[in-house]
Structures are given as structure tokens and as C-alpha cells.
Amino acid sequence: MKRKTIQNSFTLSGIGLHTGTISKITVKPMPDEHKGIIFIKNDIEIKADVKNVLTTKRSTTLGIKDQSIKTTEHLMSAIFALEIDDLYIIVEGDEIPILTGSAEPFCDALKKAGIIEKEGEKEFFVIDEIFEFKVEETGSEFICMPSEYFEARALIDFKSPVVNKQFAEILDIRTFCEEYAPCRTFGFFSEVEELLDQGLIKGGNLDNAIVIADKKLSDEDIKRFSKKLNIDKIDMEEEGILSTIPLKYPNEPARHKLLDFMGDIALMGMPIKGRIIAKRPGHYANIEFAKFLKQKAVKQKKLKGLPKYDPTNEALFDIYDILDHLPHRYPFLMVDKIIEMGEDYIVGIKNLTFNEQLFQGH
Structure with a gap:
């Protein structure tokens, strides 16, 4: 699958949620380079990456040196959902404009700018096993499992008679802009x-x-x-x-939490194939989880192409089965167990222990 950027530049401006001052962003294509999502403030490039997160208090703030940008999560959720890989985002002001308090204006502007493919293949982080990650400080928990596509569920639990327990789930990322982005x-x-x-x-x-x-x-x-x-x-x-506007969905708060979650984990820097259940997500927990995913992605990249071996899996043929099939005996019995078989291949394991002749005398 090819990497994506936008065809045309666009500008959005509006008041900042936290500062109350006018901010402006200009989003530009990145047709040639593969640098990811790059914010630019006062000529300083700030990559949209978990390593550049300065704080998660009330929003996610990115920064480097003495430059910082608040409230990146709504814009990043739209970029993540639209599967855009490379952009320049020039920021004038201290934060991304809050606009409608949702990701809808960013989805609309990005689609209107034209999303196009470019040279270079996407590199996915693939969740190929079940695992979980907990953030003790917040009581948050993230459960991951394999899926061919990105899927996510957010579960919230507030001590409020109005919003107690809610959940929101996205099974097709293409529905984000219509069904999740408008949630405030x-x-x-x-x-x-x-x-x-x-x-x-x-x-x-x-x-x-x-x-x-x-x-x-x-x-x-x-x-x-x-x-x-x-x-x-x-x-x-x-x-x-x-609110001056009626709820868009009965579970609008949970949908917005899912929106925030997607915007935060986008900072791991790669699209994801897998299903994630986020229990009690929040900016701090989301970013800790994104750091964890990035570590796993780095490890996955290093091991790419290498065979995976789980020693706890039951062997197809153990040593006694092999003795029944082969005339060889120690020390010429070169295989201890068979762990996988296909139409044109067999994967076997040979255990090297201290009694092997090559170790004698050392």
C-alpha cells in the first residue's frame, strides 16, 4: 500500500481552547520526502512523535527546544483516520484551533485538499499476538489482539449519574469522519x-x-x-x-474519547493493523501506551523476516516420533522436534546443550 499525502495546501484559523487566542495552521503536502507528520513553529520542526510529547495535562502538547504546540489530538485523529502519512503543518500560535471541539473540520479540510498516493510503501505495525498494557496511575488498561484492519473500542467509567459507563467502537476506519469526528x-x-x-x-x-x-x-x-x-x-x-447543541449521539462522550485515543496513538508514527480495547483511556495513559507500541514496533522491524518460535507450543513430532521415522541415532540424530510443516517446507529444532562435542574442552 502506497504512502499518502494531500494534493493542495489549506489554512484553518480559530481560537485556542486553553489560551483563548487566535491560532492558525497551514497544512501542506509532502510529495517527495518520507518524514511523517511534521509540525513547524517559528521555523522549528517538531515531528508528531511520542518522544516529543511535553505534557498531557488537559490535552496533548508536542514540543522541542523552546517551541510547543498544545491540543494536537483532534487534528492527529483526522490524519490517522484518513491514513495520511506525510504532511507539513505550519502553526502560528500556541495551539491547534479548537474550532468545533471535534475532529470534523480537520477531516473536511483534509478531504477537500485531496488525499493522494505518493512514492513509497506504508509500513504498518502489525499486532500479531494478544497482549495487554496497564497504566497503574490512572487505572487504564489496553488489550490488543490481531486483526486484518485497525479496530478500536473505548470504554469509559465516570462517577456521574449522567455519564457513567459508556463505550464506543470503530470497526471500519472509513466511518470515522462521518460517525466519530463530529463528537465534541x-x-x-x-x-x-x-x-x-x-x-x-x-x-x-x-x-x-x-x-x-x-x-x-x-x-x-x-x-x-x-x-x-x-x-x-x-x-x-x-x-x-x-450545551447549546444537542448531543449528536447518546454516547458522544465515549466517541470523543475514542477520537482522542486515535489522535494520541497516532504519535507512535505508524498505521496499525490490529484490534485495541481501551479501558478508561486518557491523554496520559494513551501516550504511555503509544510509547509501548512504538517499542514493540521497533522490535518487530528488527525481527522482520525472521521465523518466530514459541517454545511453549506443542511439537508436531517429538524426539520419539522422529526416532520412529529415521534410522539415525545420537550423535547423528540432528533434529529434536518438528514444530511446523507445510506443503514444501519443514521447520525443525535442534537443541545445543553442554554435552555436544563442539563444547567439550571449552
């Missing part, structure tokens, strides 16, 4: 109010975010919150949900 970021009332009091999330509003009540809200609570957002009046359209 969210936060809980108590947490959001505290951040507003601290002068943070200056670009947040009820158009680009969902606020979920984590306690019973009085009229006074809502009135006070409205004032902090400079809104005349907030109506609670759905039980426990503060």
Missing part, C-alpha cells in the same frame, strides 16, 4: 468551573464543548456558570447536559 470534547461541571476560575480554558464555550453535571445543579449554579461564560442564559436541554 467534554468536561464535568465542577472541573470546568474550577478551570474557568483559574483563568484557563479561555477559548471554551458551549458551542465547542459539552459540560456534564457531576452533581445536582441549582438555578443559582447555572446562573453563576452562565456569567463566567458570558452567556445570558443556559438551558439544560437534556438531563445533566449543558
Whole structure:
């Protein structure tokens, strides 16, 4: 499968969620080089890679030297889902614009720019065995298993009567832009109010975010919150949900968590073939998991083409079966067991132990 970039450049601008200032990004094709996704800020190149993650507090921040870019996850999720490998992203400002609080504007802009193939083959990280990864600090768990395509499921569990346990699942990455990208970021009332009091999330509003009540809200609570957002009046359209736009899906928070997860693991730097179940994902846990996947990908690349041998698997023929088939005896019995057979090949194992003649005298 060929690598992909875009055909035409495009620019998006808007307010930043955390800084409240206007940011602009210009996304450009990378037709010739195979450098991956490269952010550029003040002429400094910052590769979209887990090694360049500076912090995961409230969003994922990439940086190098004295340059940093906040809130990369929504843009990266769109790039990952559209299977784009190489881009330049010039950033003017301190963060990626929040826009609608989702990945939808990025999906739309990337598709409109034209996604094209280029020279060079994609290199996938292939999940070829079942394994799991836990992040004790957050109680997060990631379970991986083989699949021919990328599939993912996110399970969330919040102590809230409104959003308690939810899950979202993507089985076909081609459905991302329509069914997952529009889902907005969210936060809980108590947490959001505290951040507003601290002068943070200056670009947040009820158009680009969902606020979920984590306690019973009085009229006074809502009135006070409205004032902090400079809104005349907030109506609670759905039980426990503060937003100017109705929920797009009953499980919109879980879908957004899946969106964030995809944007974060994109920083491992390779497309993935495999199924991942993410329990209680979050930026910190996602990035720790992405680091783990990258280590496995490096190891997989080193072992590419080499036969895999699991000593715990039962042999097709053990030493006694071989003795029944061959007239040879020690020391000319050169095979101890047969582990695999095909139409035109046989894989056998010979154990080298200290009693072998080649070791005598050493």
C-alpha cells in the first residue's frame, strides 16, 4: 500500500481552547520526502512523535527546544483516520484551533485538499499476538489482539449519574469522519468551573464543548456558570447536559474519547493493523501506551523476516516420533522436534546443550 499525502495546501484559523487566542495552521503536502507528520513553529520542526510529547495535562502538547504546540489530538485523529502519512503543518500560535471541539473540520479540510498516493510503501505495525498494557496511575488498561484492519473500542467509567459507563467502537476506519469526528470534547461541571476560575480554558464555550453535571445543579449554579461564560442564559436541554447543541449521539462522550485515543496513538508514527480495547483511556495513559507500541514496533522491524518460535507450543513430532521415522541415532540424530510443516517446507529444532562435542574442552 502506497504512502499518502494531500494534493493542495489549506489554512484553518480559530481560537485556542486553553489560551483563548487566535491560532492558525497551514497544512501542506509532502510529495517527495518520507518524514511523517511534521509540525513547524517559528521555523522549528517538531515531528508528531511520542518522544516529543511535553505534557498531557488537559490535552496533548508536542514540543522541542523552546517551541510547543498544545491540543494536537483532534487534528492527529483526522490524519490517522484518513491514513495520511506525510504532511507539513505550519502553526502560528500556541495551539491547534479548537474550532468545533471535534475532529470534523480537520477531516473536511483534509478531504477537500485531496488525499493522494505518493512514492513509497506504508509500513504498518502489525499486532500479531494478544497482549495487554496497564497504566497503574490512572487505572487504564489496553488489550490488543490481531486483526486484518485497525479496530478500536473505548470504554469509559465516570462517577456521574449522567455519564457513567459508556463505550464506543470503530470497526471500519472509513466511518470515522462521518460517525466519530463530529463528537465534541467534554468536561464535568465542577472541573470546568474550577478551570474557568483559574483563568484557563479561555477559548471554551458551549458551542465547542459539552459540560456534564457531576452533581445536582441549582438555578443559582447555572446562573453563576452562565456569567463566567458570558452567556445570558443556559438551558439544560437534556438531563445533566449543558450545551447549546444537542448531543449528536447518546454516547458522544465515549466517541470523543475514542477520537482522542486515535489522535494520541497516532504519535507512535505508524498505521496499525490490529484490534485495541481501551479501558478508561486518557491523554496520559494513551501516550504511555503509544510509547509501548512504538517499542514493540521497533522490535518487530528488527525481527522482520525472521521465523518466530514459541517454545511453549506443542511439537508436531517429538524426539520419539522422529526416532520412529529415521534410522539415525545420537550423535547423528540432528533434529529434536518438528514444530511446523507445510506443503514444501519443514521447520525443525535442534537443541545445543553442554554435552555436544563442539563444547567439550571449552
